[in-house]
Amino acid sequence: MKREFSTIPFNDVLVAHPYAKDFFLSMGMHNFDTSRTLQQFVDSLQDDQLEDLGLDRLQLLEQFEHFIGKMRELSIAPSKQVDSITIIGGHNKTGEKEQVRFTLKPGEVICVVGPTGAGKSRLLEDIECLAQRDTPTGRQIFVNNRIPDEDQRFSAEHKLVAQLSQNMNFVIDLTVGEFIAAHADSRMLPEPEEIANRVAKCANELAGEQFTMDTPVTQLSGGQSRALMIADTALLSPLPIVLIDEIENAGVDRKKALDLLVKEEKIVLMSTHDPLLALMGDKRVVIRNGGIADILMTSTAERANLKELEWIDSKMTELKNLIRAGGAIEFDMRSHFQFDSV
Amino acid sequence: MIRLVTVSGPPSSGKTSVILKTIDCLKAKGFSAGVVKFDCMSSHDERLYEKAGIPAKTGLSGNLCPDHFYISNVDECLTWGVSSGLDFLIIESAGLCNRCSPHIKDILSVCVIDSLSGVNTPQKIGPMLKLADIVVITKGDIISQAEREIFIFRVKQANPKAMIVRLNGITGQGSHELTIMFETATKQSALTGKRLRFSMPAALCSYCLGEMKIGESYQRGNVKKMSWGK
Numbered sequence: 103m104k105r106e107f108s109t110i111p112f113n114d115v116l117v118a119h120p121y122a123k124d125f126f127l128s129m130g131m132h133n134f135d136t137s138r139t140l141q142q143f144v145d146s147l148q149d150d151q152l153e154d155l156g157l158d159r160l161q162l163l164e165q166f167e168h169f170i171g172k173m174r175e176l177s178i179a180p181s182k183q184v185d186s187i188t189i190i191g192g193h194n195k196t197g198e199k200e201q202v203r204f205t206l207k208p209g210e211v212i213c214v215v216g217p218t219g220a221g222k223s224r225l226l227e228d229i230e231c232l233a234q235r236d237t238p239t240g241r242q243i244f245v246n247n248r249i250p251d252e253d254q255r256f257s258a259e260h261k262l263v264a265q266l267s268q269n270m271n272f273v274i275d276l277t278v279g280e281f282i283a284a285h286a287d288s289r290m291l292p293e294p295e296e297i298a299n300r301v302a303k304c305a306n307e308l309a310g311e312q313f314t315m316d317t318p319v320t321q322l323s324g325g326q327s328r329a330l331m332i333a334d335t336a337l338l339s340p341l342p343i344v345l346i347d348e349i350e351n352a353g354v355d356r357k358k359a360l361d362l363l364v365k366e367e368k369i370v371l372m373s374t375h376d377p378l379l380a381l382m383g384d385k386r387v388v389i390r391n392g393g394i395a396d397i398l399m400t401s402t403a404e405r406a407n408l409k410e411l412e413w414i415d416s417k418m419t420e421l422k423n424l425i426r427a428g429g430a431i432e433f434d435m436r437s438h439f440q441f442d443s444v
Numbered sequence: 445m446i447r448l449v450t451v452s453g454p455p456s457s458g459k460t461s462v463i464l465k466t467i468d469c470l471k472a473k474g475f476s477a478g479v480v481k482f483d484c485m486s487s488h489d490e491r492l493y494e495k496a497g498i499p500a501k502t503g504l505s506g507n508l509c510p511d512h513f514y515i516s517n518v519d520e521c522l523t524w525g526v527s528s529g530l531d532f533l534i535i536e537s538a539g540l541c542n543r544c545s546p547h548i549k550d551i552l553s554v555c556v557i558d559s560l561s562g563v564n565t566p567q568k569i570g571p572m573l574k575l576a577d578i579v580v581i582t583k584g585d586i587i588s589q590a591e592r593e594i595f596i597f598r599v600k601q602a603n604p605k606a607m608i609v610r611l612n613g614i615t616g617q618g619s620h621e622l623t624i625m626f627e628t629a630t631k632q633s634a635l636t637g638k639r640l641r642f643s644m645p646a647a648l649c650s651y652c653l654g655e656m657k658i659g660e661s662y663q664r665g666n667v668k669k670m671s672w673g674k
Contacts, residue, residue, distance in 0.1 A: 125601075128567050153645070156574060156642060158642065165603075173604075227618070227620065230617075231620060233620075265592075272591065273587050282590075289593075331590070334589070339590070339593060
Protein backbone atom coordinates (compact mmCIF):
# COMPACT_ATOMS: atom_id res chain seq x y z
CA MET A 103 0.00 0.00 0.00
CA LYS A 104 1.03 3.63 -0.49
CA ARG A 105 3.06 5.08 2.38
CA GLU A 106 1.35 8.41 2.65
CA PHE A 107 1.85 9.23 6.30
CA SER A 108 4.75 7.15 7.56
CA THR A 109 7.35 9.01 5.47
CA ILE A 110 6.64 12.56 6.70
CA PRO A 111 7.68 13.87 10.14
CA PHE A 112 5.13 12.83 12.74
CA ASN A 113 4.60 16.44 13.89
CA ASP A 114 3.37 17.29 10.38
CA VAL A 115 1.02 14.31 10.40
CA LEU A 116 -0.40 15.56 13.70
CA VAL A 117 -1.29 18.98 12.26
CA ALA A 118 -3.72 17.51 9.76
CA HIS A 119 -4.59 14.40 11.75
CA PRO A 120 -4.54 15.12 15.50
CA TYR A 121 -5.98 11.67 16.23
CA ALA A 122 -2.71 10.12 14.97
CA LYS A 123 -1.30 10.40 18.49
CA ASP A 124 -3.81 7.77 19.61
CA PHE A 125 -2.06 5.26 17.40
CA PHE A 126 0.79 5.04 19.88
CA LEU A 127 -1.61 4.71 22.78
CA SER A 128 -3.49 1.98 20.97
CA MET A 129 -0.22 0.14 20.36
CA GLY A 130 1.01 0.66 23.91
CA MET A 131 4.07 2.60 22.65
CA HIS A 132 5.62 5.47 24.58
CA ASN A 133 8.49 7.96 24.25
CA PHE A 134 8.23 8.52 20.54
CA ASP A 135 10.27 11.45 19.18
CA THR A 136 7.64 13.27 17.11
CA SER A 137 10.15 15.17 14.96
CA ARG A 138 10.97 11.89 13.20
CA THR A 139 8.93 10.02 10.64
CA LEU A 140 7.24 6.78 11.60
CA GLN A 141 9.44 5.01 9.04
CA GLN A 142 12.57 6.25 10.88
CA PHE A 143 11.08 5.24 14.19
CA VAL A 144 10.20 1.76 12.96
CA ASP A 145 13.67 1.30 11.42
CA SER A 146 15.25 2.16 14.76
CA LEU A 147 13.26 -0.45 16.70
CA GLN A 148 15.08 -3.54 17.89
CA ASP A 149 13.68 -6.97 17.04
CA ASP A 150 12.73 -7.67 20.64
CA GLN A 151 10.84 -4.36 20.83
CA LEU A 152 8.88 -5.37 17.75
CA GLU A 153 8.19 -8.74 19.29
CA ASP A 154 6.73 -6.97 22.32
CA LEU A 155 4.50 -4.94 20.02
CA GLY A 156 3.38 -8.09 18.28
CA LEU A 157 3.89 -6.70 14.78
CA ASP A 158 6.76 -6.75 12.32
CA ARG A 159 8.03 -3.54 10.67
CA LEU A 160 5.89 -3.80 7.57
CA GLN A 161 2.78 -4.68 9.57
CA LEU A 162 3.36 -1.74 11.89
CA LEU A 163 3.64 0.71 9.00
CA GLU A 164 0.59 -0.75 7.30
CA GLN A 165 -1.34 -0.61 10.54
CA PHE A 166 -0.45 3.09 10.86
CA GLU A 167 -1.63 3.89 7.33
CA HIS A 168 -4.87 2.01 7.94
CA PHE A 169 -5.27 3.73 11.30
CA ILE A 170 -5.01 7.22 9.82
CA GLY A 171 -7.29 6.25 6.96
CA LYS A 172 -9.93 4.79 9.26
CA MET A 173 -9.84 7.63 11.78
CA ARG A 174 -10.02 10.23 9.02
CA GLU A 175 -13.03 8.42 7.60
CA LEU A 176 -14.68 8.41 11.04
CA SER A 177 -13.90 12.04 11.80
CA ILE A 178 -15.27 13.45 8.56
CA ALA A 179 -18.23 11.09 8.31
CA PRO A 180 -21.31 13.30 8.39
CA SER A 181 -24.04 12.16 10.72
CA LYS A 182 -25.66 9.37 8.84
CA GLN A 183 -28.05 10.49 6.15
CA VAL A 184 -30.85 7.99 6.43
CA ASP A 185 -34.08 9.37 5.03
CA SER A 186 -35.88 6.07 4.89
CA ILE A 187 -35.59 2.37 5.62
CA THR A 188 -37.82 0.12 3.52
CA ILE A 189 -38.63 -3.44 4.51
CA ILE A 190 -39.68 -5.74 1.71
CA GLY A 191 -41.44 -8.88 2.94
CA GLY A 192 -39.95 -12.35 2.65
CA HIS A 193 -41.77 -15.31 4.17
CA ASN A 194 -42.83 -16.63 7.58
CA LYS A 195 -41.68 -19.80 9.37
CA THR A 196 -43.95 -22.02 7.29
CA GLY A 197 -42.87 -20.45 4.02
CA GLU A 198 -45.94 -18.31 3.30
CA LYS A 199 -45.14 -15.04 1.58
CA GLU A 200 -45.28 -11.82 3.59
CA GLN A 201 -47.39 -9.42 1.55
CA VAL A 202 -45.77 -6.27 2.88
CA ARG A 203 -43.53 -3.46 1.88
CA PHE A 204 -43.31 -0.59 4.32
CA THR A 205 -41.06 2.36 5.00
CA LEU A 206 -39.73 3.80 8.26
CA LYS A 207 -38.85 7.48 8.43
CA PRO A 208 -36.88 9.64 10.89
CA GLY A 209 -39.04 10.88 13.76
CA GLU A 210 -41.41 7.92 13.52
CA VAL A 211 -42.21 5.61 16.41
CA ILE A 212 -43.01 2.06 15.34
CA CYS A 213 -44.04 -0.63 17.81
CA VAL A 214 -43.24 -4.26 17.13
CA VAL A 215 -45.77 -6.56 18.79
CA GLY A 216 -46.26 -10.32 19.01
CA PRO A 217 -45.84 -13.18 21.44
CA THR A 218 -42.42 -14.35 22.64
CA GLY A 219 -40.69 -16.37 19.94
CA ALA A 220 -42.89 -14.97 17.16
CA GLY A 221 -39.91 -13.44 15.39
CA LYS A 222 -39.62 -9.87 16.67
CA SER A 223 -35.85 -10.00 17.11
CA ARG A 224 -35.46 -11.61 13.70
CA LEU A 225 -37.05 -8.52 12.15
CA LEU A 226 -34.63 -6.30 14.05
CA GLU A 227 -31.73 -8.51 13.02
CA ASP A 228 -32.78 -8.24 9.37
CA ILE A 229 -32.67 -4.45 9.66
CA GLU A 230 -29.38 -4.52 11.58
CA CYS A 231 -27.57 -6.59 8.92
CA LEU A 232 -29.44 -4.98 5.99
CA ALA A 233 -30.74 -8.35 4.82
CA GLN A 234 -30.67 -8.93 1.08
CA ARG A 235 -32.83 -12.07 0.83
CA ASP A 236 -29.95 -13.95 2.43
CA THR A 237 -31.34 -14.43 5.95
CA PRO A 238 -33.87 -17.11 7.02
CA THR A 239 -36.81 -14.71 6.50
CA GLY A 240 -35.87 -13.87 2.91
CA ARG A 241 -36.55 -10.19 3.61
CA GLN A 242 -34.82 -7.34 1.83
CA ILE A 243 -33.95 -3.95 3.28
CA PHE A 244 -33.53 -0.77 1.24
CA VAL A 245 -31.83 2.33 2.65
CA ASN A 246 -32.96 5.61 1.06
CA ASN A 247 -34.92 3.59 -1.51
CA ARG A 248 -31.82 1.80 -2.72
CA ILE A 249 -30.03 -1.50 -2.16
CA PRO A 250 -27.14 -0.60 0.18
CA ASP A 251 -23.62 -1.01 -1.23
CA GLU A 252 -22.38 -4.55 -0.73
CA ASP A 253 -18.94 -3.46 0.51
CA GLN A 254 -20.43 -1.08 3.07
CA ARG A 255 -22.89 -3.59 4.38
CA PHE A 256 -20.52 -5.30 6.77
CA SER A 257 -18.42 -2.42 8.02
CA ALA A 258 -19.16 -1.35 11.57
CA GLU A 259 -19.44 2.28 10.39
CA HIS A 260 -22.57 1.53 8.49
CA LYS A 261 -24.47 -0.09 11.27
CA LEU A 262 -27.84 1.47 11.78
CA VAL A 263 -29.33 0.22 15.02
CA ALA A 264 -28.69 1.50 18.55
CA GLN A 265 -30.25 -0.54 21.32
CA LEU A 266 -31.78 0.36 24.65
CA SER A 267 -32.98 -2.38 26.93
CA GLN A 268 -33.98 -3.03 30.52
CA ASN A 269 -31.17 -5.60 30.75
CA MET A 270 -28.41 -3.15 29.96
CA ASN A 271 -26.09 -1.86 32.64
CA PHE A 272 -23.13 0.45 32.92
CA VAL A 273 -19.97 -1.53 33.66
CA ILE A 274 -17.35 1.15 32.97
CA ASP A 275 -15.45 2.70 35.92
CA LEU A 276 -16.03 6.37 35.09
CA THR A 277 -18.11 9.24 36.44
CA VAL A 278 -21.09 10.53 34.46
CA GLY A 279 -19.00 13.45 33.12
CA GLU A 280 -16.01 11.31 32.15
CA PHE A 281 -18.24 8.68 30.64
CA ILE A 282 -20.12 11.00 28.28
CA ALA A 283 -16.85 12.73 27.34
CA ALA A 284 -15.33 9.33 26.49
CA HIS A 285 -18.28 8.62 24.23
CA ALA A 286 -17.90 12.03 22.55
CA ASP A 287 -14.17 11.32 22.16
CA SER A 288 -14.89 8.04 20.43
CA ARG A 289 -16.93 10.03 17.91
CA MET A 290 -14.04 12.51 17.63
CA LEU A 291 -16.30 15.44 18.47
CA PRO A 292 -14.78 18.72 19.64
CA GLU A 293 -15.40 20.01 23.19
CA PRO A 294 -16.44 16.76 24.86
CA GLU A 295 -16.95 18.47 28.26
CA GLU A 296 -19.53 20.84 26.85
CA ILE A 297 -21.33 17.92 25.23
CA ALA A 298 -21.21 16.03 28.53
CA ASN A 299 -22.98 18.89 30.30
CA ARG A 300 -25.67 19.01 27.66
CA VAL A 301 -26.32 15.24 27.76
CA ALA A 302 -26.35 15.13 31.57
CA LYS A 303 -28.80 18.05 31.76
CA CYS A 304 -31.08 16.32 29.31
CA ALA A 305 -30.84 13.02 31.24
CA ASN A 306 -31.72 14.80 34.47
CA GLU A 307 -34.86 16.15 32.81
CA LEU A 308 -35.93 12.57 32.09
CA ALA A 309 -34.91 11.10 35.45
CA GLY A 310 -37.11 11.22 38.51
CA GLU A 311 -34.16 11.75 40.80
CA GLN A 312 -31.29 14.09 39.90
CA PHE A 313 -27.65 13.01 39.66
CA THR A 314 -24.40 14.97 39.37
CA MET A 315 -21.52 14.85 36.89
CA ASP A 316 -19.31 13.30 39.59
CA THR A 317 -21.55 10.29 40.18
CA PRO A 318 -19.88 7.06 39.01
CA VAL A 319 -22.14 5.62 36.30
CA THR A 320 -22.19 2.26 38.08
CA GLN A 321 -23.78 3.96 41.12
CA LEU A 322 -26.78 5.37 39.24
CA SER A 323 -30.23 4.00 40.12
CA GLY A 324 -32.16 2.00 37.53
CA GLY A 325 -34.21 5.03 36.48
CA GLN A 326 -31.19 7.33 36.34
CA SER A 327 -29.22 4.79 34.28
CA ARG A 328 -32.11 4.45 31.85
CA ALA A 329 -32.44 8.24 31.60
CA LEU A 330 -28.73 8.67 30.91
CA MET A 331 -28.74 5.87 28.33
CA ILE A 332 -31.71 7.43 26.52
CA ALA A 333 -30.30 10.98 26.55
CA ASP A 334 -26.86 9.75 25.45
CA THR A 335 -28.32 7.64 22.63
CA ALA A 336 -30.54 10.50 21.46
CA LEU A 337 -27.81 13.15 21.47
CA LEU A 338 -24.55 11.27 20.95
CA SER A 339 -25.13 8.01 19.12
CA PRO A 340 -24.63 8.39 15.36
CA LEU A 341 -26.98 5.50 14.64
CA PRO A 342 -30.25 6.54 12.99
CA ILE A 343 -32.43 3.73 14.35
CA VAL A 344 -33.09 3.22 18.06
CA LEU A 345 -34.48 -0.10 19.16
CA ILE A 346 -36.15 -0.04 22.55
CA ASP A 347 -36.94 -3.23 24.36
CA GLU A 348 -39.66 -1.98 26.72
CA ILE A 349 -39.11 0.99 29.07
CA GLU A 350 -40.30 0.33 32.58
CA ASN A 351 -42.36 3.08 34.05
CA ALA A 352 -39.95 3.55 36.94
CA GLY A 353 -37.81 6.59 37.55
CA VAL A 354 -37.91 7.80 33.97
CA ASP A 355 -40.44 9.93 32.09
CA ARG A 356 -41.26 7.71 29.13
CA LYS A 357 -43.23 10.27 27.18
CA LYS A 358 -40.45 12.84 27.42
CA ALA A 359 -37.96 10.11 26.45
CA LEU A 360 -39.87 9.27 23.28
CA ASP A 361 -40.36 12.96 22.47
CA LEU A 362 -36.61 13.49 22.77
CA LEU A 363 -35.79 10.62 20.40
CA VAL A 364 -38.38 11.89 17.92
CA LYS A 365 -37.03 15.44 18.17
CA GLU A 366 -33.53 14.11 17.42
CA GLU A 367 -34.92 12.55 14.23
CA LYS A 368 -34.38 8.95 15.27
CA ILE A 369 -36.37 6.11 13.78
CA VAL A 370 -37.71 4.52 16.96
CA LEU A 371 -38.58 0.83 16.96
CA MET A 372 -40.10 -0.31 20.21
CA SER A 373 -40.87 -3.82 21.33
CA THR A 374 -43.65 -3.32 23.86
CA HIS A 375 -47.05 -4.56 24.95
CA ASP A 376 -47.71 -1.61 27.21
CA PRO A 377 -50.81 0.06 25.75
CA LEU A 378 -49.64 3.51 26.82
CA LEU A 379 -46.35 3.17 24.91
CA ALA A 380 -47.93 1.31 22.00
CA LEU A 381 -50.48 4.09 21.41
CA MET A 382 -47.76 6.73 21.56
CA GLY A 383 -46.37 5.08 18.40
CA ASP A 384 -47.38 5.92 14.85
CA LYS A 385 -47.87 2.32 13.77
CA ARG A 386 -47.66 -1.24 15.02
CA VAL A 387 -46.01 -4.09 13.17
CA VAL A 388 -47.72 -7.35 14.16
CA ILE A 389 -45.44 -10.41 14.10
CA ARG A 390 -46.90 -13.91 14.02
CA ASN A 391 -45.30 -17.26 13.17
CA GLY A 392 -42.02 -15.65 12.13
CA GLY A 393 -43.68 -13.29 9.67
CA ILE A 394 -45.11 -9.80 9.52
CA ALA A 395 -48.86 -10.52 9.76
CA ASP A 396 -50.20 -6.98 9.78
CA ILE A 397 -49.35 -3.30 10.07
CA LEU A 398 -51.77 -1.18 12.10
CA MET A 399 -51.84 2.60 12.05
CA THR A 400 -52.62 4.20 15.37
CA SER A 401 -56.20 5.37 14.75
CA THR A 402 -57.88 8.59 15.84
CA ALA A 403 -59.98 6.59 18.30
CA GLU A 404 -56.79 5.10 19.79
CA ARG A 405 -55.20 8.53 20.03
CA ALA A 406 -58.26 9.73 21.91
CA ASN A 407 -57.97 6.75 24.28
CA LEU A 408 -54.34 7.59 24.85
CA LYS A 409 -55.40 10.71 26.75
CA GLU A 410 -57.41 8.62 29.17
CA LEU A 411 -54.64 6.03 29.49
CA GLU A 412 -52.17 8.79 30.34
CA TRP A 413 -54.58 10.04 32.97
CA ILE A 414 -54.90 6.54 34.50
CA ASP A 415 -51.14 6.24 34.40
CA SER A 416 -50.72 9.53 36.24
CA LYS A 417 -53.23 8.36 38.87
CA MET A 418 -51.18 5.16 39.30
CA THR A 419 -48.04 7.27 39.65
CA GLU A 420 -49.72 9.28 42.42
CA LEU A 421 -50.34 6.03 44.28
CA LYS A 422 -46.75 4.87 43.76
CA ASN A 423 -45.44 8.16 45.08
CA LEU A 424 -47.69 7.80 48.09
CA ILE A 425 -46.33 4.33 48.84
CA ARG A 426 -42.77 5.61 48.33
CA ALA A 427 -43.41 8.42 50.79
CA GLY A 428 -44.58 5.92 53.40
CA GLY A 429 -48.26 6.76 53.02
CA ALA A 430 -51.33 4.53 53.17
CA ILE A 431 -53.87 3.94 50.41
CA GLU A 432 -57.10 3.73 52.34
CA PHE A 433 -59.16 6.25 50.41
CA ASP A 434 -61.74 5.19 47.83
CA MET A 435 -60.13 3.87 44.63
CA ARG A 436 -63.37 4.26 42.66
CA SER A 437 -63.30 7.99 43.14
CA HIS A 438 -59.49 8.16 42.72
CA PHE A 439 -59.93 6.70 39.24
CA GLN A 440 -63.13 8.65 38.51
CA PHE A 441 -62.97 9.84 34.92
CA ASP A 442 -65.61 12.50 35.41
CA SER A 443 -63.12 14.37 37.50
CA VAL A 444 -60.76 14.85 34.51
CA MET B 445 -10.75 -29.18 -0.54
CA ILE B 446 -12.28 -27.55 2.49
CA ARG B 447 -12.98 -24.02 3.66
CA LEU B 448 -10.91 -23.30 6.75
CA VAL B 449 -11.65 -20.66 9.40
CA THR B 450 -9.56 -20.20 12.56
CA VAL B 451 -11.21 -18.76 15.65
CA SER B 452 -9.20 -17.43 18.57
CA GLY B 453 -9.91 -15.24 21.58
CA PRO B 454 -9.30 -14.91 25.31
CA PRO B 455 -10.75 -17.59 27.62
CA SER B 456 -14.51 -17.25 28.26
CA SER B 457 -14.95 -14.69 25.50
CA GLY B 458 -17.63 -16.87 23.92
CA LYS B 459 -15.75 -18.64 21.10
CA THR B 460 -17.69 -21.89 21.38
CA SER B 461 -21.11 -20.16 21.43
CA VAL B 462 -20.14 -18.07 18.43
CA ILE B 463 -19.08 -21.20 16.52
CA LEU B 464 -22.19 -23.19 17.51
CA LYS B 465 -24.54 -20.42 16.38
CA THR B 466 -22.66 -19.85 13.15
CA ILE B 467 -22.62 -23.55 12.26
CA ASP B 468 -26.42 -23.58 12.78
CA CYS B 469 -26.65 -20.97 10.04
CA LEU B 470 -24.15 -22.77 7.80
CA LYS B 471 -26.21 -25.96 8.12
CA ALA B 472 -29.40 -24.08 7.27
CA LYS B 473 -27.66 -23.06 4.05
CA GLY B 474 -26.85 -26.70 3.28
CA PHE B 475 -23.17 -26.74 4.33
CA SER B 476 -21.54 -29.32 6.60
CA ALA B 477 -19.01 -28.18 9.19
CA GLY B 478 -16.68 -29.75 11.74
CA VAL B 479 -14.68 -28.31 14.62
CA VAL B 480 -11.30 -28.99 16.16
CA LYS B 481 -11.01 -27.48 19.62
CA PHE B 482 -7.67 -26.77 21.27
CA ASP B 483 -7.45 -26.34 25.02
CA CYS B 484 -5.03 -26.88 27.90
CA MET B 485 -6.19 -29.17 30.63
CA SER B 486 -9.65 -30.36 29.73
CA SER B 487 -12.51 -29.37 27.51
CA HIS B 488 -16.19 -30.20 27.59
CA ASP B 489 -16.85 -28.44 24.35
CA GLU B 490 -16.44 -31.54 22.18
CA ARG B 491 -19.59 -32.85 23.87
CA LEU B 492 -21.40 -29.55 23.19
CA TYR B 493 -20.49 -29.83 19.52
CA GLU B 494 -21.48 -33.50 19.32
CA LYS B 495 -24.80 -32.75 21.00
CA ALA B 496 -25.42 -30.29 18.18
CA GLY B 497 -24.57 -33.03 15.66
CA ILE B 498 -21.25 -31.43 14.69
CA PRO B 499 -18.23 -33.70 14.11
CA ALA B 500 -15.59 -32.54 16.61
CA LYS B 501 -12.09 -33.38 17.81
CA THR B 502 -10.24 -32.05 20.85
CA GLY B 503 -6.52 -31.37 21.18
CA LEU B 504 -5.28 -31.00 24.75
CA SER B 505 -1.89 -29.37 25.03
CA GLY B 506 -1.26 -30.37 28.66
CA ASN B 507 1.91 -28.62 29.82
CA LEU B 508 2.62 -26.99 26.44
CA CYS B 509 1.35 -23.63 25.26
CA PRO B 510 -1.99 -24.47 23.58
CA ASP B 511 -1.33 -22.15 20.65
CA HIS B 512 2.11 -23.65 19.93
CA PHE B 513 0.55 -27.10 20.22
CA TYR B 514 -2.24 -26.01 17.89
CA ILE B 515 0.02 -24.80 15.12
CA SER B 516 2.08 -28.01 15.35
CA ASN B 517 -1.09 -30.00 14.67
CA VAL B 518 -3.00 -27.77 12.30
CA ASP B 519 -2.09 -29.60 9.09
CA GLU B 520 -3.38 -32.91 10.48
CA CYS B 521 -6.59 -31.12 11.48
CA LEU B 522 -7.11 -30.12 7.89
CA THR B 523 -6.44 -33.68 6.71
CA TRP B 524 -9.13 -34.91 9.12
CA GLY B 525 -11.57 -32.30 7.84
CA VAL B 526 -10.92 -33.19 4.19
CA SER B 527 -11.20 -36.95 4.81
CA SER B 528 -14.47 -36.40 6.69
CA GLY B 529 -15.88 -34.78 3.56
CA LEU B 530 -16.80 -31.52 5.33
CA ASP B 531 -17.47 -28.21 3.57
CA PHE B 532 -16.10 -26.14 6.47
CA LEU B 533 -13.49 -26.80 9.14
CA ILE B 534 -13.39 -24.45 12.08
CA ILE B 535 -10.41 -24.57 14.38
CA GLU B 536 -10.93 -23.08 17.81
CA SER B 537 -7.85 -22.16 19.79
CA ALA B 538 -7.43 -20.79 23.29
CA GLY B 539 -5.57 -17.49 23.49
CA LEU B 540 -4.36 -17.75 27.03
CA CYS B 541 -1.70 -15.05 27.09
CA ASN B 542 -3.53 -12.52 24.85
CA ARG B 543 -0.35 -12.41 22.81
CA CYS B 544 -0.24 -15.54 20.65
CA SER B 545 -1.43 -15.08 17.15
CA PRO B 546 -2.35 -18.40 15.65
CA HIS B 547 -3.54 -16.61 12.51
CA ILE B 548 -2.24 -18.04 9.24
CA LYS B 549 -1.65 -16.03 6.06
CA ASP B 550 -4.49 -16.47 3.50
CA ILE B 551 -6.70 -18.30 6.02
CA LEU B 552 -9.79 -16.47 7.27
CA SER B 553 -9.08 -15.64 10.89
CA VAL B 554 -11.49 -14.56 13.57
CA CYS B 555 -10.79 -13.04 17.00
CA VAL B 556 -13.64 -13.16 19.53
CA ILE B 557 -13.62 -10.60 22.33
CA ASP B 558 -16.09 -9.89 25.05
CA SER B 559 -17.34 -6.34 25.57
CA LEU B 560 -17.67 -6.95 29.32
CA SER B 561 -13.89 -7.29 29.52
CA GLY B 562 -13.59 -3.49 29.58
CA VAL B 563 -12.88 -0.71 27.07
CA ASN B 564 -9.10 -0.99 27.49
CA THR B 565 -9.01 -4.66 26.47
CA PRO B 566 -8.61 -4.06 22.72
CA GLN B 567 -5.34 -2.24 23.47
CA LYS B 568 -4.09 -5.10 25.65
CA ILE B 569 -4.50 -7.89 23.12
CA GLY B 570 -1.62 -8.43 20.72
CA PRO B 571 -1.56 -9.79 17.16
CA MET B 572 -4.45 -12.12 17.96
CA LEU B 573 -6.67 -9.03 17.64
CA LYS B 574 -4.49 -6.70 15.58
CA LEU B 575 -4.00 -9.12 12.68
CA ALA B 576 -7.42 -10.80 12.58
CA ASP B 577 -9.64 -10.47 9.49
CA ILE B 578 -12.84 -10.49 11.51
CA VAL B 579 -13.39 -9.30 15.07
CA VAL B 580 -16.49 -10.70 16.76
CA ILE B 581 -17.71 -8.76 19.79
CA THR B 582 -19.82 -10.74 22.24
CA LYS B 583 -21.91 -9.99 25.33
CA GLY B 584 -22.79 -6.53 24.03
CA ASP B 585 -26.45 -6.97 24.89
CA ILE B 586 -25.99 -6.30 28.59
CA ILE B 587 -23.99 -3.06 28.45
CA SER B 588 -25.13 0.40 27.39
CA GLN B 589 -25.17 1.59 23.79
CA ALA B 590 -22.49 4.17 24.60
CA GLU B 591 -20.14 1.54 26.02
CA ARG B 592 -20.70 -0.61 22.95
CA GLU B 593 -19.81 2.31 20.69
CA ILE B 594 -16.70 3.16 22.72
CA PHE B 595 -15.63 -0.50 22.69
CA ILE B 596 -16.09 -0.78 18.90
CA PHE B 597 -14.11 2.44 18.43
CA ARG B 598 -11.22 1.02 20.48
CA VAL B 599 -11.31 -2.18 18.42
CA LYS B 600 -11.10 -0.08 15.24
CA GLN B 601 -8.10 1.74 16.67
CA ALA B 602 -6.36 -1.55 17.42
CA ASN B 603 -7.29 -3.18 14.12
CA PRO B 604 -8.45 -0.60 11.56
CA LYS B 605 -8.70 -3.18 8.77
CA ALA B 606 -10.92 -5.81 10.36
CA MET B 607 -14.58 -6.40 9.72
CA ILE B 608 -16.43 -6.11 13.00
CA VAL B 609 -19.47 -8.18 13.91
CA ARG B 610 -21.52 -8.01 17.08
CA LEU B 611 -22.84 -11.42 17.99
CA ASN B 612 -25.13 -12.52 20.79
CA GLY B 613 -24.06 -16.04 21.77
CA ILE B 614 -27.40 -16.78 23.44
CA THR B 615 -29.90 -15.65 20.81
CA GLY B 616 -27.52 -16.02 17.87
CA GLN B 617 -28.24 -12.46 16.71
CA GLY B 618 -25.43 -11.52 14.34
CA SER B 619 -24.60 -15.09 13.33
CA HIS B 620 -26.15 -14.73 9.86
CA GLU B 621 -23.82 -11.86 9.18
CA LEU B 622 -20.83 -13.89 10.34
CA THR B 623 -21.97 -16.83 8.20
CA ILE B 624 -21.94 -14.66 5.09
CA MET B 625 -18.33 -13.71 5.97
CA PHE B 626 -17.38 -17.37 6.59
CA GLU B 627 -18.52 -18.17 3.06
CA THR B 628 -15.68 -15.99 1.75
CA ALA B 629 -13.07 -18.35 3.26
CA THR B 630 -10.74 -19.85 0.67
CA LYS B 631 -10.70 -23.61 -0.03
CA GLN B 632 -7.60 -25.47 1.11
CA SER B 633 -6.28 -28.99 0.68
CA ALA B 634 -3.08 -28.72 2.75
CA LEU B 635 -1.34 -26.17 4.95
CA THR B 636 2.26 -27.32 4.68
CA GLY B 637 4.43 -24.35 3.73
CA LYS B 638 1.87 -21.72 4.79
CA ARG B 639 3.10 -19.05 7.19
CA LEU B 640 1.88 -17.60 10.44
CA ARG B 641 1.02 -13.90 10.30
CA PHE B 642 3.25 -13.25 13.29
CA SER B 643 5.69 -15.23 15.38
CA MET B 644 4.46 -16.61 18.67
CA PRO B 645 6.28 -15.47 21.81
CA ALA B 646 9.54 -17.28 22.46
CA ALA B 647 9.69 -17.82 26.18
CA LEU B 648 12.12 -20.59 26.81
CA CYS B 649 13.42 -19.90 30.32
CA SER B 650 14.31 -22.13 33.24
CA TYR B 651 10.70 -22.12 34.43
CA CYS B 652 9.57 -23.50 31.07
CA LEU B 653 11.99 -26.34 31.74
CA GLY B 654 10.64 -27.23 35.15
CA GLU B 655 12.56 -24.96 37.54
CA MET B 656 10.55 -24.31 40.72
CA LYS B 657 12.85 -22.14 42.85
CA ILE B 658 12.62 -18.33 42.93
CA GLY B 659 15.74 -16.14 42.59
CA GLU B 660 18.09 -14.75 39.98
CA SER B 661 20.63 -17.55 40.26
CA TYR B 662 17.99 -20.05 39.14
CA GLN B 663 16.99 -18.11 36.04
CA ARG B 664 18.47 -19.14 32.69
CA GLY B 665 17.60 -18.65 29.04
CA ASN B 666 15.12 -16.03 27.85
CA VAL B 667 14.76 -13.95 31.02
CA LYS B 668 13.41 -10.43 30.97
CA LYS B 669 13.31 -8.06 33.94
CA MET B 670 10.86 -5.27 34.75
CA SER B 671 12.19 -1.74 34.66
CA TRP B 672 12.03 -0.05 38.10
CA GLY B 673 13.51 3.32 37.13
CA LYS B 674 16.33 4.86 39.15
